[in-house]
Amino acid sequence: MKLIKALIPKFVKGWIFKAMKPWVYFGVYFRDARRYARYSSVFSNREKRENLRSLIAIDYHRIEKGLALANPRFAFGKAVVENLISLMDRYLTLYEADWTILDAIASLQSYFDRFSTAEILEKPRKRFDLLKSQLSPEQQERSQDAIGTFCLEGHRKTLDFNFSDFYCSRHSVREFSEDPVSIELIEESIVLAMRAPSVCNRQPWKVYCVSEAETIQQLCQIQGGSRGFATEINKLLVVGVDLSEFYLVGERNECWVDGGIFLQSLLISLHAKGLGACPLNWCVSTSVDEQARKIISIKGGHALIALVAVGGLKDTTKFARSERRPVEDVLTHV
Numbered sequence: 031m032k033l034i035k036a037l038i039p040k041f042v043k044g045w046i047f048k049a050m051k052p053w054v055y056f057g058v059y060f061r062d063a064r065r066y067a068r069y070s071s072v073f074s075n076r077e078k079r080e081n082l083r084s085l086i087a088i089d090y091h092r093i094e095k096g097l098a099l100a101n102p103r104f105a106f107g108k109a110v111v112e113n114l115i116s117l118m119d120r121y122l123t124l125y126e127a128d129w130t131i132l133d134a135i136a137s138l139q140s141y142f143d144r145f146s147t148a149e150i151l152e153k154p155r156k157r158f159d160l161l162k163s164q165l166s167p168e169q170q171e172r173s174q175d176a177i178g179t180f181c182l183e184g185h186r187k188t189l190d191f192n193f194s195d196f197y198c199s200r201h202s203v204r205e206f207s208e209d210p211v212s213i214e215l216i217e218e219s220i221v222l223a224m225r226a227p228s229v230c231n232r233q234p235w236k237v238y239c240v241s242e243a244e245t246i247q248q249l250c251q252i253q254g255g256s257r258g259f260a261t262e263i264n265k266l267l268v269v270g271v272d273l274s275e276f277y278l279v280g281e282r283n284e285c286w287v288d289g290g291i292f293l294q295s296l297l298i299s300l301h302a303k304g305l306g307a308c309p310l311n312w313c314v315s316t317s318v319d320e321q322a323r324k325i326i327s328i329k330g331g332h333a334l335i336a337l338v339a340v341g342g343l344k345d346t347t348k349f350a351r352s353e354r355r356p357v358e359d360v361l362t363h364v
């Protein structure tokens with residue numbers, strides 16, 4: 031093959047490459063579309079745990095955000111409440127009660143407490159009480175008020191540090207110490223990163239943490255963006271998004287948005303935990319994507335966003351300045 035490649039003149043290679051481009055282009059789009067059709071909940075998977083979870087999250091979030099308004103309409107959203115109770119019923123028929131149900135219970139409890147005098151809510155309230163009775167006393171006790179408050183003074187106190195200094199001190203780190211990174215620090219960083227916003231609070235993120243040196247090298251080799259520092263990486267985080275959390279055609283790109291926001295949140299959390307990190311792009315061909323999926327058994331329904339190389343920081347670390355453009359290039363006043 032190598033010999034044949036070497037014998038083909040450069041201009042012919044260029045011509046073949048040009049002719050192939052549209053096919054490659056449509057091929058990758060086709061594969062992305064196929065993955066979305068197969069693993070999202072648009073056409074199927076309606077009864078899948080992840081899908082029911084996201085449908086429950088959408089409805090309970092409608093209620094909690096309605097309650098968080100300055101002046102919620104009295105007994106608003108009865109249809110949403112009824113639909114939510116039906117979904118929760120279905121969930122409890124198929125699966126065990128877990129945080130999905132407890133979060134929704136919290137929203138509904140706050141809702142019924144707030145509108146306790148609404149006669150039109152009598153029927154859904156009875157259904158809610160019945161549903162709650164299926165939970166253990168500990169689970170019932172765990173549910174807390176879905177609405178929190180924060181005051182300006184307290185908020186100002188949290189700003190009493192130089193955020194700009196902290197934020198601007200994060201750099202992509204491409205040299206690491208030999209100190210191993212503990213799993214606890216990775217977990218703490220992920221918990222922090224999960225404060226990232228996501229559509230309807232669906233939190234569709236999935237992170238695969240690779241610790242084995244050989245596997246890290248395999249993944250880095252096919253990714254290609256960590257040449258020169260791959261062997262220093264102590265943990266490699268593969269960031270993905272679960273497509274089954276999405277159920278509309280209009281949500282087909284949401285995984286990249288929610289995934290991207292989470293990625294930044296993760297980078298800043300790792301930085302806050304005193305670790306060095308470098309995001310590594312997943313701008314790869316579908317065959318490389320498939321290779322990675324095989325290496326660490328990534329679920330077909332998880333769209334891959336990026337990798338993150340993580341390691342300990344040395345006493346001093348070099349970094350590429352990567353200067354930012356002037357703000358006028360980004361901001362347009364209209």
Ligand SMILES: Cc1cc2nc3c(=O)[nH]c(=O)nc-3n(C[C@H](O)[C@H](O)[C@H](O)COP(=O)(O)O)c2cc1C
Pocket residue numbers: 200201202203204254255256308309310311312336349350351352
């Ligand atoms: C999605 C994404 C993919 C990236 N991929 C790579 C990569 O493959 N290799 C690399 O060395 N840096 C990579 N980077 C790091 C960027 O080069 C870096 O974020 C940018 O230059 C800004 O510098 P800073 O992160 O130090 O602020 C990537 C960054 C992002 C956000």
